[in-house]
Amino acid sequence: MMCSLVVILLLSISSSVASHGAGAGSQRYHVVKTSHLEPESLCSGLKVAPSAEGTWVPLHRPFGPCSPSAGRAPAPTLLEMLRWDQVRTEYVRRKASGGAEDVLNPAKPRVLMSQTDFAVRSPFGVGSGSGSSAWIDADGDPTVVSQQTMAIDTTVDVPWIQCAPCPIPQCYPQRDPLFDPTTSSTAAAVRCGSPACRSLGPYGNGCSNRSANAECRYLIEYSDDRATAGTYMTDTLTISGTTAVRNFRFGCSHAVRGRFSDLTAGTMSLGGGAQSLLAQTARSLGNAFSYCVPQASASGFLSIGGPATTNSTTVFATTPLVRSAINPSLYLVRLQGIVVAGRRLGIPPVAFSAGAVMDSSAVITQLPPTAYRALRRAFRNAMRAYPRSGATGTLDTCYDFLGLTNVRVPAVSLVFGGGAVVVLDPPAVMIGGCLAFTATSSDLALGFIGNVQQQTHEVLYDVAAGGVGFRRGAC
Template identity: 50%
Template sequence: MKVSTLQSLLLVIILSSSCSLSANAGAGDHHEHKHFMVVPTSSLKHIPEDAACSGHKVIPSNGTAWVPMNCSHGPCSSTSSRASEDIGIDVDDMLLWDQLRTSYIRTQLSADIGSVGAGIPIIARSTTVSNRDYMLSSTASVGTNSGTSNSIEKSDQTPPGEHHATMSQTVVVDTSSDIPWVQCLPCPIPQCHLQKDPFYDPAKSSTFAPITCGSPACKVLGSSYGNGCSTTTDECKYIVNYGDGKATTGTYVTDTLTMSPTIVVKDFRFGCSHAVRGSFSNQNAGILALGGRRGSLLQQTAEAYGNAFSYCIPQPSSAGFLSLGGPVEASLKFAHTPLIKNKHTPTFYIVHLEAIIVAGKQLSVPPTAFATGAVMDSGAVVTQLPPPVYAALRTAFRSAMAAYGPLAAPVRNLDTCYDFTRFPEVKVPKVSLVFAGGATLELDPASIMLDGCLAFAATPGEESVGFIGNVQQQTYEVLYDVGGGSVGFRPAAC
């Protein structure tokens, strides 16, 4: 009897983020004053060498359709080690990548993106620019051939004579892109980048199928993500350009996606990448796109999960989660703010800030200063504010931190930095972000300061859209209720 080994794709998911602060920042603070928090200086530095993973501290609002998520640069990561350089992520490089990413998203929001990505050649090249990632430590397999505890496959579903094996793949969660993808064989180096996990092999999956050129699924790519067709195989080709030096191209395909025993997506559409441009950090296998356009994981699962998803970005020494669907219990309280969708660029999720409170006092800026809105983005690192708002925040923060002057040298676009080497502990003013509808993010020190700097920056101009960075989103469950038209926040969720 012939025995064939079938292989599925297990996605270990990452969420872009800086992950450079201690998991203890803000925990067990001594409140010298109700508007300040006193924390050890060490908690405002990079992840200490002796930091250890404290395991999964997740409380997802959806008790079934969720998977754990880790910081790629932290001790809980499955893709990093203390011997590698990825623990010591360079903040300057990370902020450069952040500026490139947010600048490109602004370009998409301000112009017709019908031709974005089309016709761009993929030429392998390396870059030292690094970004901030989170990964799901236990996620999805593509294919019905899984033999791990994450699979819903049972022995009576296995065809006679076939053995099922699972291949783990680590991918980045991205709320500002629409096409999920992983590197697939054939995938020669350097056209493809090195990754921790073996390359996904379509030939070993019984449920893999390429999408044909004339199919509705191929047409959905349009000129934004379509890259023509194979003249010999009639296979649909895709391309995604991220605007920060990174891009991917290959064949658009389907397979069965299993993210957990309760999250199974049949005929899941994703890019089978045969070439990339730029360096995708931490040797991950690809991107899990959660944007608002057709083709993203959100849109492919909208009917089954109510057109909603949430995540909790953890501190580096613990774990967060990604959840499909909304809360299963009405008693779980979220503070909501309206979701603003741009019909021309539906990929992005925009919210409206109304005020900022520093050390108990609201910044004195007119409401019109916030008029451009802000993109909720899993990949943006620091929160970017309109220049008048940032100037007021900077003035208030520097005044509250006067005891730690003079200022240290700026780090990239972070211009309010301090040298804390003389101080065993630091008194940090409380900062809260107030959104339309009253939803408020009360930030802990790890969400206020990044490597000794105020983790906020100014946008390029008063008319430029802002960003809510993932540094500020840490420990909150952020619910993207697209069907309900809101973004929700639940504190202390991970």
């Protein structure tokens, strides 16, 4: 019986998204129930079944009713999510600029957070042993796997999980049993000096000793001073119980610094570097992946190897994919305009010249100040019938809907390079009674397309073709 590595993937999310295509942006207002602007308490499941064009796993919100861990931990407040989002995106922005601080805002305050991440989850696995379950692989052979829960991150390259031995407080407590590589017949440490070890680049952390059989070590540092370190190794990654990725390289963590969520065993990385899940499956499954970040009460999916379409005629609204010369791990797009209540705002094109990161884990879309001020002005004008309330964290346009059953929300669309138009549903426009956008420090700062705006779209990262696509209503 073969022992293999399986993992449960995760994405970071928070609210909802909607449409694209011909005529997008023509609708001026949505009349919605105020209850529909808040998360629901019942799981509605997957709306569209992904096809076999790629191998796929389901995605769930970490605190939503569709999550396997629903009810095990209190849901975070909006303010906690915004604080974490600020720290994380500032860290990604520094990486994109080669570590340089924003020259217009060099003295950023340190943000204290009571939570560590808000990533989404899905099923994969690792090795065998405690908590293991038997799957049948693509060859029809029984495979023993230890279920794990992992976070998906499209800005990081090296996948990693906590591995035994990993005593607390050297490691953090997790809900899933620790993966024990000694119980897996296919697990092996990467040798120091090997091409795989050298490919770690800045993630390399030397060797276990000076012998010829020395093991390769890795180190990944995150925002807010968190880090993970351990042995770089290989094992068989099993995706959804049907696809085996043999000799899959990942970090086997034996020590962490800082706080990580006990709902996850590590991170499955989908960045553009040579160590990511995408790079390791590009030849066998195709150099593309897609995901659909669901609303809190629904299930989404992650598809490796291509779009999880229901038929071959499904159309994605596509924009060119831009890669960062300093940090090629990031996926960038060009936002070119915003439509509010059927009218395109008069934003100078130069305001969008810094580009924006397509990020599975960013919560709120961050716009250049020039663009954000134009959006805020148009939105406030369209919402002038409703009383304003105080700001929530970085969200400065909030409303008091107490006692109201229905609300008239202006339609908002994002216009990308190449003509792709993404029309947002009301829960993707407003979160917690606030306009779900914020401003970067300057028009020269890199922006982010957050998962609040990506929700319910299948977002396709077609790296082979150099494009990012959006398909409406996929989850």
